[in-house]
Amino acid sequence: MPSYEEYCDEIKILWDNHWLTNVGIKHQELQKKIKEYLQVNNLELMVNGHMSLEIILQAMGLKGEIITTPFTFASTTHAIVRSGSIPIFCDINPRDFTINVDKIEECITDKTVAIMPVHVYGNICNIEQIDSIAKKYNLKVIYDAAHAFGVKYKGIGIGSYGDASCFSFHATKVYNTIEGGAICFADESIREQICELRDFGIRDEEHVDRIGTNAKMNEFSAAMGLCNLRHIDTEIKKREQIVNRYRGYLDNIDGIQINPIQTNVTSNYAYFPIIINEKVTGVTRNDIYSRLKENGINARKYFYPITNLLGCYKEQYNVRKTPIAEYISQRVLTLPLYADLPLEEVDKICNLVSMCLTNH
Ligand SMILES: *Cc1c(COP(=O)(O)O)cnc(C)c1O
Numbered sequence: 001m002p003s004y005e006e007y008c009d010e011i012k013i014l015w016d017n018h019w020l021t022n023v024g025i026k027h028q029e030l031q032k033k034i035k036e037y038l039q040v041n042n043l044e045l046m047v048n049g050h051m052s053l054e055i056i057l058q059a060m061g062l063k064g065e066i067i068t069t070p071f072t073f074a075s076t077t078h079a080i081v082r083s084g085s086i087p088i089f090c091d092i093n094p095r096d097f098t099i100n101v102d103k104i105e106e107c108i109t110d111k112t113v114a115i116m117p118v119h120v121y122g123n124i125c126n127i128e129q130i131d132s133i134a135k136k137y138n139l140k141v142i143y144d145a146a147h148a149f150g151v152k153y154k155g156i157g158i159g160s161y162g163d164a165s166c167f168s169f170h171a172t173k174v175y176n177t178i179e180g181g182a183i184c185f186a187d188e189s190i191r192e193q194i195c196e197l198r199d200f201g202i203r204d205e206e207h208v209d210r211i212g213t214n215a216k217m218n219e220f221s222a223a224m225g226l227c228n229l230r231h232i233d234t235e236i237k238k239r240e241q242i243v244n245r246y247r248g249y250l251d252n253i254d255g256i257q258i259n260p261i262q263t264n265v266t267s268n269y270a271y272f273p274i275i276i277n278e279k280v281t282g283v284t285r286n287d288i289y290s291r292l293k294e295n296g297i298n299a300r301k302y303f304y305p306i307t308n309l310l311g312c313y314k315e316q317y318n319v320r321k322t323p324i325a326e327y328i329s330q331r332v333l334t335l336p337l338y339a340d341l342p343l344e345e346v347d348k349i350c351n352l353v354s355m356c357l358t359n360h
Helices: 004-017 025-038 049-059 074-082 127-137 188-197 219-250 285-294 323-331 343-358
Strands: 043-046 065-068 086-089 112-116 140-144 164-168 181-185 202-204 256-258 272-276 332-335
Touching: 004 025, 004 219, 025 043, 025 181, 025 219, 043 049, 043 188, 049 074, 049 140, 049 164, 049 181, 049 188, 065 074, 074 086, 112 127, 127 140, 181 188, 219 256, 219 272, 219 343, 272 323, 285 332, 285 343, 323 332
Parallel strands: 065 086, 065 112, 112 140, 140 164
Antiparallel strands: 043 181, 164 181, 256 272, 272 332
C-alpha cells in the first residue's frame, strides 16, 4: 500500500467532482500509465483479472474447446467454462510449470478454438512454439498473465504477445489496485466490444447491442493503482533481493528444485516456489508446510489441488492425462515473498526448511 497521505491526496478530487466510477479521470489516467508501463499497444482496465478473462473470450467470440493447463488458479478454468467453452487440459513441463508445448497438438480437435496458457508464477510460456502451433491450426492465443505484471520477454512487454493477455491487479499480486485487472489485445478493432461488454453491452443511451456484464474499474481502485505504480519498480527490486537470498540458501540442496531463471526474461519476482522430492529429502511437502506453520510462517500449497481435481470438475476430467501437473502440485510450496519481508526472516525460513531435511 502507498502511505495513507499519498492515497488521500490522490482521491481528494473525487470529493469535488463526484465522479466515482464509469471511466472517470483516475481510470483514464491509470489506463494511459499502465499501458506505458507494460509497453503494450492496446489496453483496457477491468474490475478484476477474472472478468478480464471472461470478457476477452466473449469479445473474441471464442466458443468451443480451449486448451489450457490445470496448474493454475481456479479462475482460468472457470473463465473458460463460464463463457460457454470446454477446457481441454494439457500437461505442464516440469522445469518452469508452464504448458508443455510438445503436448498441445495432441489436444487439438476440430472443435478447438483457442489456447489459454498461463505465465504461472510469472514464468513465461514457450511463446514462439505456442505461436507457431496457433498459426498452423488457426487458433487464438489468450494468455493468463495474472502473475506476470511488468515481466518482459526479449525486452518487450509480456502483454504484447499472443492475441491477448489478461492481468490481475488483485491485492495479493505484485501490483494492485485493491481489485482490478486489464486486458491487452493485439487487434485494435475489438476495443469497442471489450468496452461495451464491460458496461452491460451499452452502446449509447438508447442502445444495448450485446449481452454484457459489469466489469468496470472504479475511481478509488484506479487511484490506488496510480499510487502503487509510483513505487512498483522499488517493490520489484526488493522482491529481487529476497528471491536472491532464497536462492543463495536453497539452490544446491538435493531433492529441492527451485523456480528457474529464464533466459531473455526480465522477471517480476512474483513467487518463489520450491518442489520437494520426498524420495531424496526424506520429508514431504506437507511435513515442511506444517513445520513452517508451527513456527508462524504461512507458506502456500500453490497450486494444490490442480483445477481438474476441484470438486466442481473432478467428475468430468481424468487427471491421469496431466501427470506432471499432479506430481508438481503434490510437492510444491511457495515460500513467503513480499517486498517488505525482512531478509533475516528469509534466513529463518530457509533454516527451518533445512532443519526439516536434516532432522527427519
Ligand atoms: C489471481 C488470478 C486470477 C484472477 O484474478 P483476480 O484479479 O483475482 O480476479 C486469474 N488467474 C490466475 C493465474 C491468478 O493467479
